[in-house]
Amino acid sequence: MYRTGIEPPERVWWKKVGRHEKVWVWIAFAWCMVLFAMMPVWHLRGGQNPSGIRHRVDPADFQARVAEFVREHQVGTDNGLPVVAPPPGSDVYLQASQFAWIPVVRLRQGAEYTLHLSSLDVNHGFALYPLNINFQVVPGYDYGLRIVPNEPGEFYVMCNEFCGIGHHLMVGKIIVEPADGTADAPAAGVSTAGGDR
Amino acid sequence: MSAFRTCPTTGLQVHRTADRLIKANAVVATVALLVGGIAAVLVLLTRWEAVLLLEADMFYRMLTVHGMNMLIFFIIFFEMAVLYFASAVLLNCRVPAPKTGWVAFVLMVVGTLMVEWTMWTGRADVLFTSYVPLRAHPLFYLGVILFAVGALTVVGHFFAIITVARKEKAYEGSLPLVTYGALTAAAIAAVTLLHGAIIYIPTFLWSLDLMHVDAQVYRLIWWGLGHSSQQINVAAMVSIWYLLGALTVGAVVLNEKVSRTAFVLYVLFISMASAHHLLVDPGMGPSWKVWNTSYFMYMAVLASMIHGFTVPAGTELGMRLRGAVQGLFGWLKRAPWGDPGFSSLAFSIVVFGFVGGITGVTFGTEQINIIAHNTLRIPGHFHATVVSGTAMAFMGITYYVIPLIFRREIAFYPLARIQPYIFAIGMLIFSMAMTFAGTFGVPRRHWDIGFTQALFQPEFTPAVNLIIGVMAVGGLIAITGGAIYIVMTVVSVFFGRKMAADDSGLGATGRGLPPGITNPPRALKPEDMEALPPSGRLGPVPGTMVLVLIFLAAFILYYFVNWMLLSFLWEVG
Ligand code: HEM
Numbered sequence: 218m219y220r221t222g223i224e225p226p227e228r229v230w231w232k233k234v235g236r237h238e239k240v241w242v243w244i245a246f247a248w249c250m251v252l253f254a255m256m257p258v259w260h261l262r263g264g265q266n267p268s269g270i271r272h273r274v275d276p277a278d279f280q281a282r283v284a285e286f287v288r289e290h291q292v293g294t295d296n297g298l299p300v301v302a303p304p305p306g307s308d309v310y311l312q313a314s315q316f317a318w319i320p321v322v323r324l325r326q327g328a329e330y331t332l333h334l335s336s337l338d339v340n341h342g343f344a345l346y347p348l349n350i351n352f353q354v355v356p357g358y359d360y361g362l363r364i365v366p367n368e369p370g371e372f373y374v375m376c377n378e379f380c381g382i383g384h385h386l387m388v389g390k391i392i393v394e395p396a397d398g399t400a401d402a403p404a405a406g407v408s409t410a411g412g413d414r
Numbered sequence: 415m416s417a418f419r420t421c422p423t424t425g426l427q428v429h430r431t432a433d434r435l436i437k438a439n440a441v442v443a444t445v446a447l448l449v450g451g452i453a454a455v456l457v458l459l460t461r462w463e464a465v466l467l468l469e470a471d472m473f474y475r476m477l478t479v480h481g482m483n484m485l486i487f488f489i490i491f492f493e494m495a496v497l498y499f500a501s502a503v504l505l506n507c508r509v510p511a512p513k514t515g516w517v518a519f520v521l522m523v524v525g526t527l528m529v530e531w532t533m534w535t536g537r538a539d540v541l542f543t544s545y546v547p548l549r550a551h552p553l554f555y556l557g558v559i560l561f562a563v564g565a566l567t568v569v570g571h572f573f574a575i576i577t578v579a580r581k582e583k584a585y586e587g588s589l590p591l592v593t594y595g596a597l598t599a600a601a602i603a604a605v606t607l608l609h610g611a612i613i614y615i616p617t618f619l620w621s622l623d624l625m626h627v628d629a630q631v632y633r634l635i636w637w638g639l640g641h642s643s644q645q646i647n648v649a650a651m652v653s654i655w656y657l658l659g660a661l662t663v664g665a666v667v668l669n670e671k672v673s674r675t676a677f678v679l680y681v682l683f684i685s686m687a688s689a690h691h692l693l694v695d696p697g698m699g700p701s702w703k704v705w706n707t708s709y710f711m712y713m714a715v716l717a718s719m720i721h722g723f724t725v726p727a728g729t730e731l732g733m734r735l736r737g738a739v740q741g742l743f744g745w746l747k748r749a750p751w752g753d754p755g756f757s758s759l760a761f762s763i764v765v766f767g768f769v770g771g772i773t774g775v776t777f778g779t780e781q782i783n784i785i786a787h788n789t790l791r792i793p794g795h796f797h798a799t800v801v802s803g804t805a806m807a808f809m810g811i812t813y814y815v816i817p818l819i820f821r822r823e824i825a826f827y828p829l830a831r832i833q834p835y836i837f838a839i840g841m842l843i844f845s846m847a848m849t850f851a852g853t854f855g856v857p858r859r860h861w862d863i864g865f866t867q868a869l870f871q872p873e874f875t876p877a878v879n880l881i882i883g884v885m886a887v888g889g890l891i892a893i894t895g896g897a898i899y900i901v902m903t904v905v906s907v908f909f910g911r912k913m914a915a916d917d918s919g920l921g922a923t924g925r926g927l928p929p930g931i932t933n934p935p936r937a938l939k940p941e942d943m944e945a946l947p948p949s950g951r952l953g954p955v956p957g958t959m960v961l962v963l964i965f966l967a968a969f970i971l972y973y974f975v976n977w978m979l980l981s982f983l984w985e986v987g
């Protein structure tokens with residue numbers, strides 16, 4: 218005899234499961250195992266993983282590292298922000314703080330970089346427009362992500378973690394230049410005047 | 415006056431203290447819903463760029479007010495009422511420590527008021543996650559602590575009621591499934607509130623400059639609280655699914671072992687699930703992320719997939735046993751769609767599963783999280799779970815709580831019949847549009863995606879404006895449904911027609927009572943089993959079998975489409 222869920226069943230409710238109910242449980246279980254397997258599989262085969270090189274960093278040290286990075290590779294300015302063009306294969310430092318991403322970075326299509334993200338104050342969110350690549354930026358932690366830009370263009374870094382009253386003002390820029398010879402022409406929107414040293 | 419009254423509808427002995435505690439908690443929950451709902455209108459009309467109602471500071475403040483009042487105060491006060499109902503009322507038992515019950519209630523209210531004060535006066539513009547080192551007034555954290563201590567006391571009280579019921583033999587046999595489900599919710603709540611204490615006490619001290627709190631450690635432990643509390647909501651919601659099924663159509667439990675094991679899975683594997691909020695965080699490595707989200711979380715997913723089968727299956731079988739045997743879906747045709755309890759149940763299951771569940775599991779995948787984290791996909795997902803699922807179920811059960819516990823008829827009953835449709839359809843449009851906008855990378859918690867005052871002006875494709883417009887319209891429809899609910903419950907509770915102590919409402923017509931009370935599903939007889947035609951290839955519940963297979967297909971499709979979208983991106987790692 219069946220009961221509803223508000224009637225107390227007899228003491229021993231450990232009864233044999235119907236065949237169809239059992240089949241569904243096994244199908245669901247198998248699907249859950251697929252869900253599980255996909256993650257390690259993507260680590261081995263897939264190109265997009267949030268692993269990164271991770272370690273603690275003192276915000277002041279990170280800020281100093283960013284300043285040094287700008288000093289070494291600055292090629293211009295854009296809207297008052299330094300524009301930096303590091304060589305392929307190098308480490309790139311992007312600093313989040315209320316309410317700016319510093320500096321503007323110029324990369325080359327198809328080259329590999331290690332993008333270091335950290336914050337000087339509160340949590341921020343790295344959100345690459347229009348690609349929809351998102352990472353959490355936490356003060357005190359350096360998140361070093363290997364990236365290979367696969368298409369040229371202008372990309373923007375929005376902040377998608379609430380970081381205070383000016384949160385929505387926080388937009389940075391990443392420029393990717395085409396892999397062919399045109400690379401040295403300044404990308405649209407970047408004034409090199411006065412910035413070249 | 416005796417300490418107990420006899421419920422004329424169910425025959426249960428109801429302790430009057432339980433009645434009062436349920437009423438008090440439910441009333442405060444509704445007030446929180448109202449406050450959160452007002453904030454919802456303001457936030458919604460600001461995110462709709464075409465209106466951009468609030469200034470930036472007020473937007474973030476109202477978003478904090480919305481998150482706290484809805485997710486914390488409304489939901490948890492309601493759950494306290496559910497705990498008393500599922501223990502004292504369903505088990506015919508007294509409330510052993512009435513004073514403790516009231517002290518806990520007062521603690522929670524005082525904590526709530528402290529938090530409200532800091533939020534409304536602009537001393538806590540930190541959103542409900544209050545990520546350190548964003549700083550709020552110390553009373554904000556203290557308020558949360560008091561609230562949590564009060565809730566923890568209610569959880570302890572719930573365990574005490576069950577123990578007393580067992581000792582005093584208030585019921586025969588084992589705990590009913592609904593109470594069992596509430597028990598698992600309470601067990602998870604105990605773990606959750608412990609995390610809450612571990613994180614909010616140091617944070618309170620930090621706000622007084624007495625100690626240091628690491629930003630990443632905060633996120634880790636905070637989500638131990640934040641996510642497991644969602645599992646309380648799920649366990650409570652599923653318990654209410656079984657309850658509403660029983661009240662509206664006499665849904666049966668196919669197999670107690672399966673349903674109960676699924677509840678236990680929630681308890682065992684959920685505290686690990688906080689990991690899926692930290693998938694793209696710098697503090698943890700890939701093996702920690704994969705292990706904690708996948709293996710453990712998917713066992714909780716399994717549990718939900720089991721309930722997603724057993725609840726509709728129990729409904730189907732309950733109805734087939736009462737004669738609705740035609741075809742695959744004859745039972746759905748015969749179902750009481752005009753009963754707001756039933757329609758809420760149906761929408762809650764469908765939207766929770768198809769929208770909330772599928773998106774949640776997909777976004778909670780380590781790598782796919784890269785294209786979901788902190789975009790509008792996330793609030794899109796949880797407005798389909800905790801709102802369309804949990805809040806919808808809570809609204810549905812209200813249509814029974816008002817007559818059974820408050821002993822009042824439902825005011826504006828014809829409106830009550832359509833309220834679930836308005837709310838569910840609005841929420842469905844809203845949450846799907848929000849999720850869709852998020853696939854374009856539109857950030858959550860953002861005042862101005864036009865970036866009018868920012869250094870650079872990225873421009874989303876015009877499609878995004880359209881989608882946000884659809885989202886706003888859906889949201890306004892949902893708010894209409896929510897407003898009807900609030901007006902109706904308040905008027906019913908304070909001014910509704912009273913029901914006499916012996917008035918069961920049975921057979922009544924034209925009164926503000928749902929069909930599950932006026933015309934309850936008849937009791938099952940042994941002959942009903944024999945009258946059931948032999949089952950075909952798809953088993954005793956063929957309709958449900960087809961529905962869950964459609965669900966699985968949708969799940970697989972959405973999941974792999976997301977992997978495909980991910981694979982187009984830059985290589986990153
Ligand atoms: C009545 C209809 C509702 C509407 C129209 C609505 C609308 C919204 C909107 C527009 C946001 C802002 C999203 C963003 O900018 O990131 C939001 C956030 C949120 N809503 Fe709702 N909401 C409703 C009901 C609810 C309910 C009932 C709950 C909980 C039970 C809830 C929980 C939340 C939470 C937790 C947030 C996130 C706040 C944050 O990011 O800090 N909402 N809602």
Ligand SMILES: [Cu+2]
Nearest residue numbers: 341376380387
């Ligand atoms: Cu920011």
